[in-house]
Amino acid sequence: MSTCNQPGGAGSPEDENSESSAAQYNQDLKSVLVTSVLNLEKLDVDLYRGTHHWVPRTQRLFGGQIVGQALVAAANSVSDNLFAHSLHCYFVRAGDPKVPVLYQVDRTRDGRSFTVRSVKAIQHGQPILICQASFQIVQPSPLQHQFTMPVVPQPEDLLTVEELIHLYLSKPDLAEKSRQGLNKLLANEVPIEIKPVQPPHFQRIAGAEPKKLFWVRARGYIGEGNMKLHCCVAAYVSDFAFLGTALLPYPNFRAQFSASLDHAMWFHTIFRSDEWMLYECESPWAGGSRGLVQGRLWRRDGVLAASCSQEGVLRVKPVAEPSKL
Numbered sequence: 001m002s003t004c005n006q007p008g009g010a011g012s013p014e015d016e017n018s019e020s021s022a023a024q025y026n027q028d029l030k031s032v033l034v035t036s037v038l039n040l041e042k043l044d045v046d047l048y049r050g051t052h053h054w055v056p057r058t059q060r061l062f063g064g065q066i067v068g069q070a071l072v073a074a075a076n077s078v079s080d081n082l083f084a085h086s087l088h089c090y091f092v093r094a095g096d097p098k099v100p101v102l103y104q105v106d107r108t109r110d111g112r113s114f115t116v117r118s119v120k121a122i123q124h125g126q127p128i129l130i131c132q133a134s135f136q137i138v139q140p141s142p143l144q145h146q147f148t149m150p151v152v153p154q155p156e157d158l159l160t161v162e163e164l165i166h167l168y169l170s171k172p173d174l175a176e177k178s179r180q181g182l183n184k185l186l187a188n189e190v191p192i193e194i195k196p197v198q199p200p201h202f203q204r205i206a207g208a209e210p211k212k213l214f215w216v217r218a219r220g221y222i223g224e225g226n227m228k229l230h231c232c233v234a235a236y237v238s239d240f241a242f243l244g245t246a247l248l249p250y251p252n253f254r255a256q257f258s259a260s261l262d263h264a265m266w267f268h269t270i271f272r273s274d275e276w277m278l279y280e281c282e283s284p285w286a287g288g289s290r291g292l293v294q295g296r297l298w299r300r301d302g303v304l305a306a307s308c309s310q311e312g313v314l315r316v317k318p319v320a321e322p323s324k325l
C-alpha cells in the first residue's frame with residue numbers, strides 16, 4: 001500500500017496527466033455507450049426506459065448494461081454537485097433482450113453530504129435488478145491512501161482482443177470448432193475495447209491463478225467533464241468478463257450456467273472511461289456453486305479510480321475428453 005497524491009475526489013479539476021487531448025480521438029465516433037446505451041428515454045418524473053445494444057450469447061441482458069442504466073437513472077435525480085461514490089445491486093431475474101427495461105427511481109434520502117437513491121429495473125411488470133446508489137458532495141480529506149498499481153506493459157505495446165483473435169485465426173493448424181468459436185467472438189459488437197496483459201489462450205490447457213489484468217476503455221469518444229457519465233460507463237465496463245476470473249483455475253470444467261448475482265462498486269476519484277484503464281481482477285474464493293470476484297480499475301497514471309465486487313452463480317460441467325477411438 002502506498003500513500004498517494006490523489007486528486008480531491010470526483011469533481012476536482014481534471015487530471016493534467018490524462019490523455020484528454022481530443023486529437024487522439026475521432027470525435028465523430030462518439031461512444032455508442034453515450035449515444036445509445038446510457039441515453040435513457042425519460043417517460044415521467046424518475047421513470048426511464050432503456051434499450052439494448054450488445055446482448056451476450058446467453059440471450060440474457062448484460063448485467064453491466066442494467067447497472068450502468070440504473071446508475072444513469074439515479075444520477076438524473078440528484079443535483080450537479082453530487083457524485084456517485086458507491087452502488088450495490090442484486091440481479092434478481094434474467095433480463096429479456098426482446099423488450100426494453102424500465103427504471104423507476106425512489107428518492108430514498110437527501111442528506112447534507114450524502115444522498116441515496118434506490119432504483120428498480122423492471123421488465124414484464126417485475127424487477128430484474130434492485131440497485132442502491134449513494135452520492136456525495138465533494139469533500140476534502142487529509143486521509144488519502146491507496147494500493148500501488150501493478151507494473152504491466154502499456155496498452156500501446158499490447159494487442160486488442162480482436163487483433164489476438166486474427167492472429168489465432170491465421171494459424172493453419174487451428175481446429176475447425178475453434179475457428180468457428182473465434183469467428184463468433186469477432187462478430188460480437190461489444191462497445192468496449194480490451195487489451196489483455198497476458199494474451200489469453202483461447203483454448204485453455206492448464207489451470208491458472210484466479211487473477212487477470214487487462215486494459216479497458218469505452219469504444220469511441222466521450223470527452224471530459226461529465227464525471228457522472230464516466231461513472232455510468234465504468235459501471236457498464238466493470239461487469240465485462242469479470243466473473244470469468246473465478247473459472248481460471250479450472251480448465252477441465254466449462255460453465256454450464258453462469259450469471260452475476262450481485263455487483264457493487266465504489267468510485268474513488270475522477271477518471272475518463274474512454275481512456276485506457278487497467279482492470280485488475282481476482283477471485284479470492286469459489287464454492288457452493290458460486291464465485292466471488294473483486295476488481296480494481298486503475299487510471300494509467302497509477303491512481304485507483306474504482307473498486308468492484310461481484311458474486312456469481314457458477315454451475316460447471318467437465319469438459320468432454322476427446323474420443324480415443
Ligand SMILES: CC(C)(COP(=O)(O)OP(=O)(O)OC[C@H]1O[C@@H](n2cnc3c(N)ncnc32)[C@H](O)[C@@H]1OP(=O)(O)O)[C@@H](O)C(=O)NCCC(=O)NCCSC(=O)CCCC(=O)O
Pocket residue numbers: 056060061062063064091092093094095239240241242243244257258259260261313315
Ligand atoms: C441467479 C438466478 C438464476 C437465480 O434464480 P433461481 O430461480 O434460484 O435459479 P436456479 O435454481 O439457480 O436455476 C438457474 C439455472 O440453473 C439450473 N440449476 C439449478 N440447480 C442446479 C443444479 N443443482 N445443477 C445444475 N443446474 C442447476 C436451473 O435448471 C436453471 O437452468 P435453466 O435456466 O433452466 O437453463 C436468477 O436470480 C437470475 O437469473 N438472476 C439474474 C442474473 C443475471 O441475469 N445477471 C446478469 C447477467 S450475467 C452477466 O452479465 C455476466 C457477465 C457476462 C460476461 O462477462 O460476458
